Amino acid sequence: MASVVEVCRAEEAPQPGQALSVVVGDLPLAIFNIHGELYAIGDTCTHEEYPLSEGDLVDEFIVECALHGATFDVRTGDALTLPATGNAGSYRVWLEDGAVKVELPE
Numbered sequence: 001m002a003s004v005v006e007v008c009r010a011e012e013a014p015q016p017g018q019a020l021s022v023v024v025g026d027l028p029l030a031i032f033n034i035h036g037e038l039y040a041i042g043d044t045c046t047h048e049e050y051p052l053s054e055g056d057l058v059d060e061f062i063v064e065c066a067l068h069g070a071t072f073d074v075r076t077g078d079a080l081t082l083p084a085t086g087n088a089g090s091y092r093v094w095l096e097d098g099a100v101k102v103e104l105p106e
């Protein structure tokens, strides 16, 4: 069963085109704001574990790892280009009651 956690207050949410790094338990998450919609993926590049929240958005839904340039889709967590090959994980995220909430699988 999934669990829902509040990761920050709504006013702390990233602005459009920005990312926010949060840690839930021992799980680092990167939350991106794309045109006002929030997307959450694991904040760990699947190449050498660099934080994806440090990367640049190089296309509408594409973040580029700042260390070696692998790209990931923030909607799915899928690695799109080498040197990363694994999915970073993606999580449902939304604003509710003045907070940013994320659904985590058990």
Ligand code: FES
Pocket: 045, 046, 047, 048, 049, 050, 065, 066, 067, 068, 069, 070, 082, 083, 084
């Ligand atoms: S650590 Fe991200 S591409 Fe190498």
